[in-house]
Structures are given as structure tokens and as C-alpha cells.
Amino acid sequence: MQGARLRRFPFSGGGRSARPETPAPVEAPVTERLPLFAELIERAASGGRCVVLDFAPPSQAGIALFNDMHCRVDIVNFPQALASFKQASTAEDLVRRIRAAIPHDPAHRPNVVLCWDFLNYLPRNVISVVMEQVACLCAPHAQMHALMAYSSPEMPAQPCRYTPFGRDAVEIRPRVERMRESPRMAPKELERCLPGYSIDRVMMLRSGFQEYILRLKGAHSDAPPEVPEGVLTVG
Amino acid sequence: MSAENNQAANNPYPQPSQTAMRRDGASIGPKTHIKGDLHAEEDLLIEGKITGMVVLKSNQLAVGSQGRIVGTAFANVVVVDGTIEGDIYAAERIAIKKSARIQGAVMAPRVSLEDGAHLRGSVEMDPDAIKEAVQAKFGDLLQPSRPEVKPSSPVAAVPPRPVAVERKDEAVKDAAGDKDASGKTESNAASK
Incomplete structure (x- = not known):
């Protein structure tokens, strides 16, 4: 962690009102300590076989971290996947796109899921659908790490780029050309969106994000879950 | 290549x-x-x-x-x-x-x-x-090669040439008549 610049997120002003599509300056990368992420990685590194499902574009730092853990990483490039989800015309089409975006080998089911901030960019009903699909692919009792925008009324309109910084922090390259309203979802509300998961730990970060460790409640069927009726729109 | x-x-x-x-x-x-x-x-x-x-x-x-x-x-x-x-x-x-x-x-x-x-x-x-x-x-592809199938020549595409041996039949003698003394020629190889 030497030399790391630890400071507030540039988009955690708090006092500003939500102004979607407001132009904002491009910011330099910032580093944020993530205590729960550190615990998760520590447990994963000290345990047995670890399979990580990572919802972030591949990065040198991420691969280096997981290389030290001798684990397997299934990579979902979420910004690309989000663009695909937005083109879904029906609920069935959305599910098909979700399944196509997530690499899956039944012999290697993920027991750690790194969501970073991607849940912030999905409507509540779509969060349920995406994470239900993820649950079907994961090992029983898999753990999931997520960052939810909470205290700040706005956040970058596009997902940020997250790269692990050592084992206890993350470097964030915000894309703040445009801002949008943040979901500000409370833990209870998130739990309602994710009936297959329970919240293990939650911690408020100084950046205004809430850091979550969630856990799959049990074994899920590998078969795709039923698709809800109606059209799901990814905002 | x-x-x-x-x-x-x-x-x-x-x-x-x-x-x-x-x-x-x-x-x-x-x-x-x-x-x-x-x-x-x-x-x-x-x-x-x-x-x-x-x-x-x-x-x-x-x-x-x-x-x-x-x-x-x-x-x-x-x-x-x-x-x-x-x-x-x-x-x-x-x-x-x-x-x-x-x-x-x-x-x-x-x-x-x-x-x-x-x-x-x-x-x-x-x-x-x-x-x-x-x-x-x-697994099968990475098994070590057996010694007897290893080519002696550095050019893998050319099959190993037969060892020159002295043959007494006339046909071989005639064929080798206008070749070099070693007898290591394609025609000689073909006659084997």
C-alpha cells in the first residue's frame, strides 16, 4: 500500500443534488481501502480451491492478485455485458444475454463473486434476474462482494474501472464525464432484491459506498430459473 | 516453414x-x-x-x-x-x-x-x-517419442535414409555404378 493516494471519491460530494447528465471533470484514479474485500481475499487465499467470478474488465493487477492465490478467474467484462443487456427486447432475451456474458464450466463453479459497483447500474427487478442467474452458476454458499452507492445522491453515469490494489484496497478510475442519480439502496432493500442471498456483513465506506459481503443461501439448480413475466428494461 | x-x-x-x-x-x-x-x-x-x-x-x-x-x-x-x-x-x-x-x-x-x-x-x-x-x-501428444522413431536427420520432412550396405546382386551394382562411392543416393535408397 506504499505510495497509495487515499482520498474521497470525486463523486461523493454529498451536498449536491442529483443532476443526471451533468458534465463533470475527468478525475485521476483514486484508491479506496476495502476492509471486507481484504477479509474475503484472505479467506479465499487460505482456503482450498478458489474460483472467482469477476465482473470487471481484466487487469494486470487483478490477474497478479489471483495468480498469487493459484485460483481460477472467470471474467465478465461488465461494461460490455451492460451494453448487451440494454439491447434485450424481452425478459427471455435478457436471460439469454446474461447466460452468454458469463463464462461457465460446471466443473469449476465460482465460490467468490466480485460484483464491484455493477449492481448500481441495474434496475431493481433486473438485479434480481441477473443475480438469480449468477446463483445458478455458483457453488453452494458462494460469497459475493459488492459496492453500493448510498450516501451520495449521484454517481458516474458509466461504471468505473476497478482494479485490486494489493489485497486490501482497490484503485478506481472514475468515468465522471456524466453523472446520474445513484440508487441509494438500503441493505434491507438490497436483500429484498436478492432473495437467494443473505447479507453477511455490510460496512459504510468514507467514500459514501456501502461495502457488502453476501452469501448464497444454499445450492441452486443449474437449470435457468423461471423468467418473470413482462419486459425488463435495463436503464 | x-x-x-x-x-x-x-x-x-x-x-x-x-x-x-x-x-x-x-x-x-x-x-x-x-x-x-x-x-x-x-x-x-x-x-x-x-x-x-x-x-x-x-x-x-x-x-x-x-x-x-x-x-x-x-x-x-x-x-x-x-x-x-x-x-x-x-x-x-x-x-x-x-x-x-x-x-x-x-x-x-x-x-x-x-x-x-x-x-x-x-x-x-x-x-x-x-x-x-x-x-x-x-496426454497422448505429449508422450516422449520412442527412440526408434526419432529421425537421425535434422530435416524432419525427409524420411531417414537407409544405411548403405554392400549388396552382391547385379541390379544394385548397376544402379550404383555411376553414383558417388558412398552409395547414399535416392536411386540406391529406392532399390532397398
């Missing part, structure tokens, strides 16, 4: 590859498309397209910035600047450069990846899982 062949005649490469390669390795030029499996026992630089499996038992495979493999690749070390649509296995390490585009599984005990590289799939870095996967996929 040797390096000498590729260096010949009017510089077939528009731009030299940035991929680090040993100078004595073989290479496949950007205007070459090979359909079928490729096995080599020397370092190989691919700037062309291979549709099929590429297996280098104990050498380095480099996929240059213009190179493309549609299929599975195995080598001791793999360096990717170009495109691979398929799984990549390496006994030692895989280096993925920022210009690389990979769709498939990447399996090696050591993996390095430059920011900006496109990777859609999985990265397996567990040595035990890699060993198991390599054995399942390439």
Missing part, C-alpha cells in the same frame, strides 16, 4: 512483429492461412492464421499482432499480441499483451496481462487443475 523460408524474397512482412522471439525460431507469415493441426519442436512466431490445434511440446509460441489462431494452443511459453479464439495452455507461463484479443480459457501457472488486453473467458492459475486439463487434452 523455416525462418530462412520466411526471410526470403521481397520481405513478405509489412511490419516486423513486436513479439519477442528467439531468432532461430520458425515463423508463419501474415499472408499464410493453415487449416489443420500444427506440431513443432522449435519456437514459433505466428503472424498468419491457423485454423486448428497448435502444439509446441517444450518451446515458445508467439502470436504476433497480425497473428490469429482459431483453435487450441499449447506450448511451454505463450506470448500473445494477436487474436486467439480457443483455449490456451502453457506449461510455464502465458504473457498477454495489450493488443491481444482472446476468447477462451487461459491456463498456465503464471499469467501476465497488460491493461487494455481483451479477454473473454477464464484464467486458470491452479497448477494442479492445469496439469489435469493438459493431461486430459494433450
